[in-house]
Every structure is written in C-alpha cells, then in structure tokens.
Amino acid sequence: MGKEECKTMLDALNKVTACYRHLVIALGSTSDSQNLREELKKTRKKAQELAVANRTKLTTLLKDKSISKDDRAEYERLWVLFSSSMELLEVDMKRSLEIGQDFPLKVPTRHLIQTGMTGATTTVAARAMSVQNMKYDADANIDTADLKDLETEIVQVGQMREEMEMKVQVAPWAVEAKQEAGAELKSTVSVGNSSVGVISICEEEPKDGEDGENDIMKIFAGIIFVAILLMAAILGYLVINLS
Amino acid sequence: MTVGLRSNRDHAQHYRPRMSCLKKLEALVVEMQSGLKGTDQKLNVTTIPHVLTGQEILAWIANKMKMETEEAQAFGTMLVAYGYIYPLQDHKKLILKPDGSFYRFQTPYFWPVQKWPAEDLDYAIYLAKRNIRKKGSLEVYEQTRYNNFHKWLNPKWDFIVMQASEQYKANKQRQKADRVVFDCQERAYWIVQRPPPRAHSAMDCLDRLSDPNEEPQTFDHFRRTTIHLNQAMMRSRVKSTVSLGALVKDITKYKNHDPFLAPCIPSNPWLSNDDAYWELNLQSVEVPTKMRVERWSFSLMELLNDPRGRKDFKVFLKKEFSGENLAFWEAAEVMKWGSAGSMAEQSQAIFKTFLAPGAPRWINIDGRTMGLTVKGLDHPHRYVLDAAQTHVFLLMKKDTFFRYLKSPTYKDMQKKAIDPAPHNYSDAQVEQNGRNLKPGVDPIILWQRSEEERMTAEAAARPVDISQIKNKLDRK
Numbered sequence: 001m002g003k004e005e006c007k008t009m010l011d012a013l014n015k016v017t018a019c020y021r022h023l024v025i026a027l028g029s030t031s032d033s034q035n036l037r038e039e040l041k042k043t044r045k046k047a048q049e050l051a052v053a054n055r056t057k058l059t060t061l062l063k064d065k066s067i068s069k070d071d072r073a074e075y076e077r078l079w080v081l082f083s084s085s086m087e088l089l090e091v092d093m094k095r096s097l098e099i100g101q102d103f104p105l106k107v108p109t110r111h112l113i114q115t116g117m118t119g120a121t122t123t124v125a126a127r128a129m130s131v132q133n134m135k136y137d138a139d140a141n142i143d144t145a146d147l148k149d150l151e152t153e154i155v156q157v158g159q160m161r162e163e164m165e166m167k168v169q170v171a172p173w174a175v176e177a178k179q180e181a182g183a184e185l186k187s188t189v190s191v192g193n194s195s196v197g198v199i200s201i202c203e204e205e206p207k208d209g210e211d212g213e214n215d216i217m218k219i220f221a222g223i224i225f226v227a228i229l230l231m232a233a234i235l236g237y238l239v240i241n242l243s
Numbered sequence: 244m245t246v247g248l249r250s251n252r253d254h255a256q257h258y259r260p261r262m263s264c265l266k267k268l269e270a271l272v273v274e275m276q277s278g279l280k281g282t283d284q285k286l287n288v289t290t291i292p293h294v295l296t297g298q299e300i301l302a303w304i305a306n307k308m309k310m311e312t313e314e315a316q317a318f319g320t321m322l323v324a325y326g327y328i329y330p331l332q333d334h335k336k337l338i339l340k341p342d343g344s345f346y347r348f349q350t351p352y353f354w355p356v357q358k359w360p361a362e363d364l365d366y367a368i369y370l371a372k373r374n375i376r377k378k379g380s381l382e383v384y385e386q387t388r389y390n391n392f393h394k395w396l397n398p399k400w401d402f403i404v405m406q407a408s409e410q411y412k413a414n415k416q417r418q419k420a421d422r423v424v425f426d427c428q429e430r431a432y433w434i435v436q437r438p439p440p441r442a443h444s445a446m447d448c449l450d451r452l453s454d455p456n457e458e459p460q461t462f463d464h465f466r467r468t469t470i471h472l473n474q475a476m477m478r479s480r481v482k483s484t485v486s487l488g489a490l491v492k493d494i495t496k497y498k499n500h501d502p503f504l505a506p507c508i509p510s511n512p513w514l515s516n517d518d519a520y521w522e523l524n525l526q527s528v529e530v531p532t533k534m535r536v537e538r539w540s541f542s543l544m545e546l547l548n549d550p551r552g553r554k555d556f557k558v559f560l561k562k563e564f565s566g567e568n569l570a571f572w573e574a575a576e577v578m579k580w581g582s583a584g585s586m587a588e589q590s591q592a593i594f595k596t597f598l599a600p601g602a603p604r605w606i607n608i609d610g611r612t613m614g615l616t617v618k619g620l621d622h623p624h625r626y627v628l629d630a631a632q633t634h635v636f637l638l639m640k641k642d643t644f645f646r647y648l649k650s651p652t653y654k655d656m657q658k659k660a661i662d663p664a665p666h667n668y669s670d671a672q673v674e675q676n677g678r679n680l681k682p683g684v685d686p687i688i689l690w691q692r693s694e695e696e697r698m699t700a701e702a703a704a705r706p707v708d709i710s711q712i713k714n715k716l717d718r719k
Binding site for chain 2: 024081087091127
C-alpha cells in the first residue's frame with residue numbers, strides 16, 4: 001500500500017538526516033578528515049535521492065482527490081514530517097558549506113579545533129548508508145572539490161523546497177501529532193507505529209564509565225576462574241602421580 | 244544566493260550589532276589551537292584528550308593580547324559566555340576561573356554565528372534526546388519548556404520525537420569517549436543559547452536590520468557619508484560651558500523627580516508589586532501628590548502636559564476670564580494631531596471661534612501674525628496655526644503662568660496635595676503583593692472617561708463666552 005511505502009521511506013530519510021547532522025557536527029574538529037568529507041558527500045547524495053523519491057510519492061498521493069478525509073489527514077502529517085526533514089537538511093548543508101570553507105584540510109598547517117573527539121565517524125556513516133562497512137574511494141582533494149558540488153546541491157534543495165511549497169497546499173499548523181509528550185522514551189518509535197501498544201525495547205543506558213568497568217570485571221573473573229581450574233588440574237595430577 | 248524570506252522568521256531583524264565581534268573571535272580561537280595544547284582527562288576508564296585549565300587559557304590570552312590578568316579574565320569569561328569554550332565542572336556557570344578547573348573547545352557547528360540563531364525546533368529535539376538519556380527525569384525548567392513545546396510545536400511533534408530517537412541512535416554508533424564529548428558539547432551549546440532561568444546570557448541583545456560586517460563600501464556609501472559629515476561640521480556650535488551649565492541646571496531641577504535617581508514615593512510598583520504610585524498619579528485623580536504639584540511649577544510645558552495640571556490651570560483662567568488663550572492653544576494642538584480629513588472643517592471652526600473679528604473667544608495676537616494666519620487658512624494644513632499658537636504660548640508663559648504660580652488656586656493645591664509615606668516592603672511582603680495583584684482599569688474605560696470630561700468641559704466653557712463678549716463690547 002502506498003502508505004506503508006511512504007512511511008518506510010520517510011523513516012529512512014529521517015535516519016539519514018539525523019546521521020548527516022551528526023557528521024556535520026564533527027566538521028572542523030579533530031575528528032575531521034578526508035574520510036569524513038567523503039562520508040558527508042555520500043550521505044548527502046543518499047539524502048537527496050530519498051528526498052526526491054519521497055517528494056514524488058507524497059505529491060502523487062496528495063494530488064489524488066479521491067481519498068478519504070482520514071487518509072488525507074494522514075498524508076498531510078507525513079508531508080509535514082517530510083518538509084521538516086528537508087528544512088533540517090537544508091540548514092545542515094549550508095552550515096557544512098561554511099564550516100568546510102573555513103577549515104580546509106589540504107593546507108600545510110591544519111588548525112582543527114581540539115574538541116576532544118578523536119574517533120572516526122565511519123559507523124555513523126555506515127548507519128546512514130545502511131551498509132556494513134564504508135568504502136573510501138575519493139580523491140585526495142575532496143575537501144575543496146566537494147564544496148562546489150555542495151553549492152549546486154544547496155541551490156537544488158532550495159528550489160525543491162520552494163516548488164513543494166507552491167504546488168502542495170498543506171497547512172502545516174493544522175496537523176495534529178499522534179505522539180504524546182514523552183513518546184520518545186519508548187525507543188522504537190517510527191512513523192508506522194502509534195504511541196500505544198509498542199513493544200518497548202528499553203535499552204538500559206549505563207552510567208558513564210560503568211560500561212567499561214563491567215567488561216573488565218568480567219575479564220578478571222574469567223582469568224581467575226581459569227587459573228583456579230588449572231591449579232586444581234595440576235594438584236590432581238600431582239596427587240595421582242605421587243600416590 | 245539569497246535566503247528566501249519565507250524561511251526568515253525574524254522578518255529581517257536578523258543581525259545583532261554586538262555580534263559583529265564573533266568573526267574576530269573565531270579567528271582568535273583558531274589561533275589558540277596552535278598556541279595551546281591540552282592534556283588528557285581521565286573519566287573512570289575512558290581518557291578524553293584536549294582538556295585545558297583556566298590558568299593556561301588566561302596566560303595565553305594575556306600574552307597574546309598583551310593585557311593585564313584582570314582584563315584577560317574578563318575576555319576569557321566572554322569567550323566562555325559566548326560558547327567558544329565550555330567548562331567541564333560546574334557547567335551552568337559560564338565564567339573563566341583562573342585556577343585548575345577544566346575547559347574544552349567547542350566544535351565549530353556549535354559556535355554562535357550571526358545568521359544561524361538557535362531554533363526552537365532544534366531545542367525541542369535536544370530536550371527530547373535528553374529525556375531519553377535521563378529516562379524521563381529532566382530538570383524543572385527543562386520540563387516546563389518541554390511541555391510548552393509539546394503544546395506549541397504540536398504539528399511538528401512527531402518529527403521531533405522521530406528525529407530525537409534517530410539522533411540518539413546515531414550517537415550510539417560512536418566510541419565511548421566521543422559519545423561523552425558529544426553530550427557535553429551539546430549540553431554546553433544549549434546552556435549558552437537557552438540559559439536556565441535567572442541566568443545571565445551573553446546572547447541577549449537587540450536586533451538590527453543590517454549586518455555591519457557586510458555594508459558594501461560603494462561610491463554611493465562614501466558620498467552619503469561625506470555629505471553627512473560636511474553638514475555636521477556646518478552645524479552651529481554651543482560653548483560647552485553654556486551647554487553644560489544648562490544641563491546641570493536641568494538636572495538639579497529634575498533630580499528628585501527622576502525615578503532612577505530618587506526612589507518613587509510611595510514605592511516603585513515594578514519593584515514592590517504595589518500600584519499605589521500609579522493610582523495616586525492617575526489623570527482624573529481629585530488630589531494630586533506633592534511631587535506632581537511641584538513639577539507643575541517647573542515650566543508651562545510641564546503644567547500643560549500633565550492633564551491634572553491643565554485642569555487646574557483652566558480653573559485659574561476661568562477665574563481670571565482669560566481662558567481663550569488656553570482654549571486656542573488646545574484647539575491648535577487638536578488640529579496638529581488630528582486626522583487629515585478634518586483639517587478644513589477644524590480650521591473654519593477655529594477661525595469662527597477665535598480669529599474672526601468679533602468672534603466669541605477672540606484672542607489678542609499682534610496684527611502681523613493675525614494676518615499671516617488668516618491668509619494661511621485659505622489653504623489649511625496641519626501647521627497653519629503654528630505661528631499664532633507659539634505667540635499665544637509665549638503670552639501665557641510670560642504673563643499668565645507666573646500669576647498662576649502666585650495665585651491662591653495654586654497655593655491651595657500645594658497645601659491640599661498629599662505626601663504619601665514611603666512603603667518599606669520586605670521580600671516576603673513583595674511576593675505576597677504579587678499574588679494579590681488586581682488588574683488595573685481597562686484603558687478603553689479610561690479613554691471614555693477622559694472623553695466625557697472633555698465634553699463636559701467644552702459645554703461648560705460656552706456660557707461664559709456671552710458674558711465675555713459683553714465685557715469686551717462694554718470696554719470698547
């Protein structure tokens with residue numbers, strides 16, 4: 001059914017938007033690298049594909065005059081979700097252009113901000129692209145070459161948003177939210193589920209540092225256990241030998 | 244590429260003048276990267292690099308900007324207040340402590356930028372994420388804001404919830420140390436942009452229409468600047484002794500009446516939640532306060548501008564049978580401030596009542612002004628009575644006003660005026676007053692009352708005119 005497809009695509013767009021924002025936050029800091037720039041480019045392209053697909057789908061659904069009132073309300077809600085995603089994407093793209101221009105990577109003395117983040121963002125990008133491992137195959141000067149593409153893409157997104165607003169008559173303030181306050185506490189929230197009746201997989205968020213500690217305790221316990229077994233085996237062997 | 248106006252919710256009031264320092268601060272922070280090297284911070288098992296102490300930052304600033312330590316500390320505190328550096332301990336207090344407390348740099352995305360103000364939607368997403376992290380137990384002010392967003396951003400609430408959970412999951416993909424840093428960064432950003440209540444924020448400032456960093460230095464800009472400066476040079480100058488003397492005189496006269504310099508009697512309503520001051524100084528009050536009466540004696544303008552004072556002056560003038568000057572002055576004021584459509588009829592009415600020879604309330608102005616005014620009434624406009632009005636005002640000021648100040652009317656008023664005792668509320672009483680606040684009178688009702696008074700005053704003024712005409716004709 002059109003609705004389910006729409007919802008899965010919107011979920012995907014939402015995921016990519018969140019990951020893109022996460023990647024842009026890492027720009028200019030010490031976790032910035034050629035890889036990050038490439039990840040940004042790939043995530044952006046994926047976001048644009050999803051955006052175009054979503055837009056065509058939703059516009060065809062909304063232009064259909066023969067749908068029921070409930071259906072129309074539902075589609076308008078999905079439309080508001082879509083346009084909010086696009087808004088965030090556009091802002092993030094503009095900011096990544098500015099920050100990318102301010103912090104080029106190929107200069108002899110790099111002045112990346114020491115933010116304390118040093119790890120790679122590969123896992124985030126992999127999540128955005130829905131792949132297991134990221135492959136990096138871009139040129140060495142991607143940071144400058146990409147910026148021109150980025151400018152054209154920003155213009156495209158801007159035009160798309162203007163078109164959307166002109167062609168589709170949806171009143172964004174008239175939409176009623178399905179989720180209640182605090183719905184995000186039930187963690188598997190996606191477009192398709194309403195707030196009640198979700199099998200909540202509450203992930204226990206351990207306190208800072210306790211996670212690492214638990215692992216190490218387990219390792220220690222294992223080592224001690226193995227050592228005791230060895231001792232028992234040796235003693236047994238000696239007893240049998242001596243007797 | 245221009246930003247479309249539809250997304251510019253600030254209606255072009257986007258640029259904030261104090262923020263023009265931000266670009267320079269960014270350059271400074273980038274320079275700091277080569278000058279300062281951070282140490283590691285140990286958090287249980289994880290180590291996070293790039294931690295600086297307050298002392299190091301202070302020393303670097305003092306060295307680089309060639310400042311004294313006090314100035315450097317103020318400068319450093321501004322850096323923290325804007326959010327370029329954030330404290331790791333005591334994260335709500337945005338100051339630079341000159342000791343070993345830890346600070347870290349903020350990522351460029353979270354720097355304050357003039358054209359990217361922090362949006363409510365992003366704040367709502369952040370609060371939702373924090374809700375997930377803290378499992379529903381937000382701080383009180385965060386909880387109120389969260390509930391507000393749920394009410395006012397309701398159409399986008401689904402989006403907020405979805406984005407928050409997705410961003411939370413994306414964050415989980417990173418390593419432990421980076422996750423901690425990210426959380427600290429985001430929290431610091433929102434403390435700067437949406438401070439907790441009763442906290443002082445560096446982002447509070449007025450908006451302005453244009454960005455001073457982007458004013459185009461074209462030929463036209465310089466031409467206009469030159470003209471402006473030439474005109475400024477040609478202005479007449481007053482000796483500073485003279486102007487300062489006038490200023491001192493003015494200040495000494497008004498210093499007891501200025502609510503900033505002298506306390507409001509009985510008490511400042513904004514501070515003590517008790518509106519006695521406003522009640523006692525209403526337009527239509529029977530007995531004015533002593534301060535108000537004293538103020539009337541400063542100048543005729545003060546007297547006329549205070550409606551109660553004007554009423555009193557009218558009473559005096561009625562006794563003296565010279566009310567036509569004030570009536571003319573008031574009529575001219577009404578014409579000045581009136582609607583454009585009523586100009587013609589008002590000017591005719593005023594001519595018939597005050598200026599025509601043999602008019603019921605003929606005013607005594609010199610021949611030249613009278614001639615000019617009557618000629619101007621052929622093509623009436625707002626300011627056609629200006630010359631006559633000024634003349635009448637000067638007459639009143641030089642003669643009638645001083646007689647008024649010496650008159651029994653005024654002296655009676657001075658005696659009758661009340662001198663309220665100052666209140667001395669303690670903090671608890673102030674709060675209690677705040678709870679018992681009653682709404683004031685509806686301004687519409689006040690306006691209606693003043694209109695009624697005006698009508699009755701007008702009606703009452705007319706019967707006297709006939710006897711005045713008789714007096715004048717008798718004298719002639």
